[in-house]
Amino acid sequence: MDLGNVQTAVQTAVQTAVHSAVQTAVQAALSYWVGALSEPVLMITPQEMARARGEGAAIWDVRTPAEYEQGLEEDDLWLGSVDWLLADNCGGNLVPAPVIAETLGNNGIKPGRMVIVYAQSRAVDAFVALRALRSIGIHDARVCLGSGQTAGPAPIRSARAGHGAFNPPDQQVDLAQVN
DSSP: OOHHHHHHHHHHHHHHHHHHHHHHHHHHHHHHHHHHTSSOOEEEOHHHHHHHHHTTOEEEEOOOHHHHTTOBOTTOEEOOOGGGGBSSTTSOOBOOHHHHHHHHHTTTOOTTSOEEEEESSOHHHHHHHHHHHHHTTOOOEEEEEOOSSOSSSSOBOOOSTTSSOOOOOOSOOOGGGOO
């Protein structure tokens, strides 16, 4: 085999490998967003969020720490960054549903209760949270993209149990052991 044939064979092999890797990445991204958005995303205003709060909806605040410092309504839940939901750096896979269900359930977010996901500058975080909710069977969820102010009356910084900053589970999860 001459040098020209070797170069052609190598180029063909590289192109095939790159094409396959790109195709896999695109399929993973499409799968993620189709899964996240396979149901309609119900968007609401801050006023509608305040009304839902008064009717007993859980408000999951996924704003950034700087936005959180602007204030948090007393019964709203801020779990910090949504990074604890991600099983990989690509953002395509969530941690196992039992981990999500336990963490959210321990903080009052359970199937059967309406949940409003509140984001301000990072709408993508709201959609990660929405996908996590759907993964554990919570389909009565809405998204409110805030305007830079809290939606209810006087904002407070709450640190009482079940509110304020949250430390994700520090235990390692063996994915092979999760059903």
